[in-house]
Amino acid sequence: MLRLVSSATTPAVSRRNFLQIGALGVGGLTLAELLRLEAAGASADSSGKSNRRHKAVIMIYMCGGPPHQDMYDIKVDAPAEVRGAFDPIKSSVPGIEIGQLLPGLARNMDKLVPIRTIVGCRDDHAGYQCFTGHLSQNEPAGGWPHFGSAASRLQGPVLPGVPPFVSLCYTTQHKPYNEPSGGFLGLGHASFRPTGPGRDDLVLQGVTSNRLDDRRNLLTAVDGYRRAWDSRGSMEGMDTFTQRAMGILTSSQLFDALDLSKESPKTRERYGTDDATRPQGDGAPRVPQNLLLARRLVEAGVRVVTVNYSFWDFHGQNFTNCRKELPIFDKAVTALVEDLHERGMEQDVTVVAWGEFGRTPKINKDAGRDHWPRVSCALLAGGGMKTGQAIGTTDRLGGEPATRPVTFEEVHATLLHNLGINLATAPRLFDFRGRPQYLVDPAVKAIKELVG
16 A cells, blocks of 8 residues: 655655555545546547557567577478477468468568577576666666666656556566566666556555545655655656556556457457466466557557566477467467557557577477577567568577577667667666666667668
8 A cells, every 4th residue: 555654764665555555545446436537638539548659569578488499490401309390381471481380470471570590698597688688687786677667767658647668477486587677767667567566556445536636745745755765866766656656546548458358359369368377387377368468558558568478498398388389379479460460550569579598409308498598589570670581590400690690689779769769869877876877788789670
């Protein structure tokens, strides 16, 4: 619950405390009921969706590292201990073939870009490589910020009451899969998480519209507490956070976007379903519906949506696991990409699906593939990019890049470019020690094959 205090001696509170106002009274007034008391903002249409076009990114993080040799880089001429169980199939783009378990993606290859040569991976389940673009999370004071936090800091919200950065990621048993925070950008630019603690914060118990009328006093009380408590600057940006938190509670766009029942049964079926309550391995649940939810959030005005999807650390029974996972993944990503095109969003919304490293060319004694940091893969779509091409080739065994290696930072530079962020003219960013930091090394540019 939100505790309003003025004593400088009060203990530190969590991020959740600042957002929750669940027990300010009694009576059980829900957010939906409260929203009926307020008119929608002028910059939203009657359905609660943003009527402004904006650039956005949907990032799908595949916990554990997917097997690139069984997805986008089938090696038909490799020896038996490398070759694997799957054949390549032709795609809609002549000359590009991908694995047989991905027929939907093959059909839509003109809308896609598989990158077969992601390099520079750590030999570690370091999900922050995907989320930050950096190989070491804690170099600057405060840590590297999440990509979504950077968008929040540099661009802010599209609409009042709609956070610029929403995470649909589940907290995983294996901690390295989990997302980093706002890093040196501060808690004010961390994600809103409706699949985590934030879900309970969308219910106002006993709070009437009159009790929220004087929002300015509420924010002042919270701000006064922060200023008294914070002596190191570690909560820089909390002003932004509390303002956005109150905006979330008094605006309908986000609440409506999270309601998948507003989609037709046909659309929901198009993405597929699975058990959202059951994690796969020590990773995330397999929830294809979260890709549909991501599209709805973008339509509502969110700039960055992240999804952690299932579990891909196939040290054993790689091919059995691929037969279970890849068809569901193929159906969901295909639905998302086609959906974006059908809705005219393909120029504005970038999709990227990837993991933290690749898998060994050699199949182990347990019919699995182990960690392989020397080369990995990614799949991109939308964003106004030059799609219908594959970037990079690997050697005969799929273990080393033969042409066009691509780094995590290059992908992040491309995502920032697609969001409309010009790092050369963006405000300077400083870590907790006051040292200037670059989100991406100035020498690193967006992938020229896609945006050049």
